[in-house]
Amino acid sequence: MKINTVVVIGAGTMGQGIAQWFTQQNLIVEMVDQNYEFALISLDRIYQSFDKLAKANKLSSDDVSHFKKNISVKKVDDINTNADLVVEAIIENLTAKNTLFAHLDQLMSKQTIFASNTSSFSINQLSQAVNDQRKRNFLGLHFFNPATIMKLVEVVSGLETNPEILNFLFEWFNSKNKTACICSDSPGFIVNRVARNFYGEALRAVDVYDVEKFREVDTVMKKVGGFKMGPFELMDLIGIDINYSVTESVYRAFFDEPRFKPHRLQRDMVIAGRLGKKTGKGFFSYET
Amino acid sequence: MKHNIQSDHNKIMVVAQPDHPLYMELIQHYKVRTLDEAINSFDTYDLVIDLSPLRTQKKFLFLNELAKTTKADIISDLTLCWGEWILKYSPQVKASVSTLFYSPNKAFEYSLRDESDETFLSLIKIFADTINQEMIGHKNLGLSFHYPRTIAMIINEAYFALGDKLASATAIDLAMKNGVNYPLGPFEWGEKIGLHLIAQLLEELSTITRDERYKLSTELKLQAFKYQ
Numbered sequence: 001m002k003i004n005t006v007v008v009i010g011a012g013t014m015g016q017g018i019a020q021w022f023t024q025q026n027l028i029v030e031m032v033d034q035n036y037e038f039a040l041i042s043l044d045r046i047y048q049s050f051d052k053l054a055k056a057n058k059l060s061s062d063d064v065s066h067f068k069k070n071i072s073v074k075k076v077d078d079i080n081t082n083a084d085l086v087v088e089a090i091i092e093n094l095t096a097k098n099t100l101f102a103h104l105d106q107l108m109s110k111q112t113i114f115a116s117n118t119s120s121f122s123i124n125q126l127s128q129a130v131n132d133q134r135k136r137n138f139l140g141l142h143f144f145n146p147a148t149i150m151k152l153v154e155v156v157s158g159l160e161t162n163p164e165i166l167n168f169l170f171e172w173f174n175s176k177n178k179t180a181c182i183c184s185d186s187p188g189f190i191v192n193r194v195a196r197n198f199y200g201e202a203l204r205a206v207d208v209y210d211v212e213k214f215r216e217v218d219t220v221m222k223k224v225g226g227f228k229m230g231p232f233e234l235m236d237l238i239g240i241d242i243n244y245s246v247t248e249s250v251y252r253a254f255f256d257e258p259r260f261k262p263h264r265l266q267r268d269m270v271i272a273g274r275l276g277k278k279t280g281k282g283f284f285s286y287e288t
Numbered sequence: 289m290k291h292n293i294q295s296d297h298n299k300i301m302v303v304a305q306p307d308h309p310l311y312m313e314l315i316q317h318y319k320v321r322t323l324d325e326a327i328n329s330f331d332t333y334d335l336v337i338d339l340s341p342l343r344t345q346k347k348f349l350f351l352n353e354l355a356k357t358t359k360a361d362i363i364s365d366l367t368l369c370w371g372e373w374i375l376k377y378s379p380q381v382k383a384s385v386s387t388l389f390y391s392p393n394k395a396f397e398y399s400l401r402d403e404s405d406e407t408f409l410s411l412i413k414i415f416a417d418t419i420n421q422e423m424i425g426h427k428n429l430g431l432s433f434h435y436p437r438t439i440a441m442i443i444n445e446a447y448f449a450l451g452d453k454l455a456s457a458t459a460i461d462l463a464m465k466n467g468v469n470y471p472l473g474p475f476e477w478g479e480k481i482g483l484h485l486i487a488q489l490l491e492e493l494s495t496i497t498r499d500e501r502y503k504l505s506t507e508l509k510l511q512a513f514k515y516q
Contacts, residue, residue: 144467152467179466183455190460191467194449194474197441200501205434216426217434223424224435226392226471231438258500259445 001168005083007032009076009100011042014117015089017147020046022087023071024059024148025176030074030083034090039073046071049148082109087141089117097121101129110134113165115141119192120249123158123185135160141169142189151179154189187253192246196260199243202231203263214283232283236276240269240283299334301326301360307482308339309390313419327353337415338364341388341485343492344373351378363412367436368488370496371429375401383408386433387421389440390480392471395422399429437493439477440486441501446474447508483512 004027008019011033019031023046033039050067053059059067086104090096101114108114114137116126127138140156153173157166166182173180183190202221206213218230235243244266251260269275269282276282302318303326304311314320321329323340327350336358342350347369351362355378364381366374367388375381382405386397398412416423426433446460455463461473470477478486487504494502 150467152463154463154467179462181455181459181463181466183459183463184453186449186452186454190449190455190463193454194442194445194460194464195468197445198438198468201438201441202434205431205437212427220397220424220426220434221438223393223422224391224395224397225439228469259441259448259503261501 001165003084003169003172004028005080005085006030007074007079007083007086008089009033009086009104010089010091010117011035011039011073012089012091014143014145014147015087016042016045017145018087018089018117018143019071020049021143021148023067026066027070028080029071030079031071032074032076032079036073036075043071043073076103077107079107081107081112083112085113085115087115087117089143092118092120094121094125097126098129101126105130105134112137113169114138117141117143119189120246122187122253123156123161127158127160132160136162137165139166139169140185140189144191151177152191153178153180154191155180155182156185156189157182158185188246188250193250196247196250198227199231199235200247200260200263203265207265209265209268211284235266236282236284236286239276239278240266241275244270300337301329301331301333301335301358302337302339303354304339305341308341308388309481310339310387310419310421314339317418323350327357329357333358333360335411336360336362337385338362339385339387340365341368341488343488344369344496347374348377351381355380361408363408363415366429367433368485368492370431370492371399371433372431375429383412384429385412385415385423386426386436388485389436390477390482391421391435393422394420395424397426397433397435398423399426399433403427431496432489432493436489439481440489440493443474443478443481443483443486444490444505444508446478447505447511450475451505451507478508478511483508487512 006022006027007030008015009032011031019029023029031039047068050059050064054061054064088100119142123140127135130138138158139161142154142156144150144152155166155169170180170182181190202217205217214232218232221227221230244262247262251262254260273279274281277286280287300318302314302320304314304320305322361382362380363383363385365387366384367386371384383400400408412423449460450457457475461475464470464473487508490502490504
């Protein structure tokens with residue numbers, strides 16, 4: 001088994017970061033997006049990032065020109081059909097993902113490994129779009145934002161995934177300075193499940209909208225617990241709508257397990273359009 | 289009661305068990321008594337700093353027993369208690385702290401019965417400085433202190449995940465440290481705190497709230513047994 005050529009589908013924040021990271025591992029990378037012009041903009045951002053890294057002496061000029069040569073934007077029907085790995089990082093929409101995987105299954109060679117960067121869908125559910133043989137080459141590769149910096153990759157095994165592929169990718173990522181963690185296909189995988197109550201319990205400790213209390217909880221969790229950010233400032237940064245949606249998705253996937261029950265304050269903030277930093281107001285205010 | 293004990297630790301009795309995470313620091317600076325020793329003591333003190341690891345009902349009974357032997361005011365560790373309840377029914381408790389759960393940053397939460405009480409603020413400050421800890425304020429203590437209840441829930445979920453065979457404990461620890469920058473993985477954290485304390489806090493929260501979210505993972509329950 002080898003990984004020399006990678007196709008990344010989806011050129012949003014995650015897809016762009018994943019494509020850049022693979023390029024920096026000296027691989028040949030093709031980036032695809034439904035919107036070709038958007039993919040070109042993402043490619044330009046990657047180029048700018050390489051230039052910035054060179055300016056900061058983190059990459060040599062040779063590296064930069066090499067990487068720029070190795071990454072390209074393609075339309076889905078023009079990709080290298082013999083690529084070793086395809087990583088899907090498109091919108092979290094089951095129909096869109098299934099349609100894409102079914103199409104790729106027809107297009108790609110039998111050996112190509114299929115991976116999804118999904119954070120909310122089951123790998124077993126997504127792999128239904130491909131044939132039985134491909135199911136053995138199908139797994140989750142869940143990167144964290146920003147993918148070029150965050151070390152973790154959750155390597156998610158579906159019921160049919162070939163253990164040799166899992167172990168190969170586990171070793172491969174670890175050899176590339178990522179921290180790979182193998183886990184089974186379960187809602188939220190590791191991080192999005194275990195971290196749920198960092199937010200959920202903090203919301204229950206406060207219970208109502210109270211900025212002073214949000215600040216108090218954040219301070220305690222940073223100064224006593226040693227966390228880099230408090231739960232409320234972190235929800236504001238992630239987006240309260242996104243955090244609420246992950247919580248709801250895990251809660252539903254565990255058949256309304258009370259440990260994951262969303263808090264009404266999250267819902268009320270979303271209804272009020274106070275989504276965090278991106279809207280200028282969340283638990284805290286960011287308006288100048 | 290007026291306190292003139294800023295520099296005289298002989299006027300303070302600290303109640304703590306030998307497995308308290310700060311025990312070694314405490315015995316260097318204070319007269320430390322176990323629960324039994326404390327309620328059978330004939331010595332006189334101006335202040336009792338009670339760091340006993342008791343849940344609400346037992347804490348209430350202990351504080352009542354203590355009140356029979358001393359008129360001293362009390363700063364009590366309410367990590368495992370329904371804080372609001374103890375403050376309501378144990379008037380001798382003037383302030384509360386949460387020192388039972390290991391802190392990676394050497395810090396603890398405190399809460400004053402009367403937020404404007406400069407005397408007890410200053411007493412807690414002296415206590416924190418003496419044992420080389422930072423103190424972080426928590427106003428209007430309700431159900432529980434923030435850090436213990438939150439970290440207990442995270443660790444409990446990690447044990448649920450382990451029980452579900454989601455991943456190995458090593459993988460879960462690594463994932464939380466590298467995926468969301470936790471200072472420790474939940475299993476490492478649980479070992480540092482003591483799973484018996486986590487189990488007791490969650491059982492207490494469950495008893496008080498009757499909320500099923502606080503139910504203990506079987507795996508954590510099994511592991512906590514070895515600490516008792």
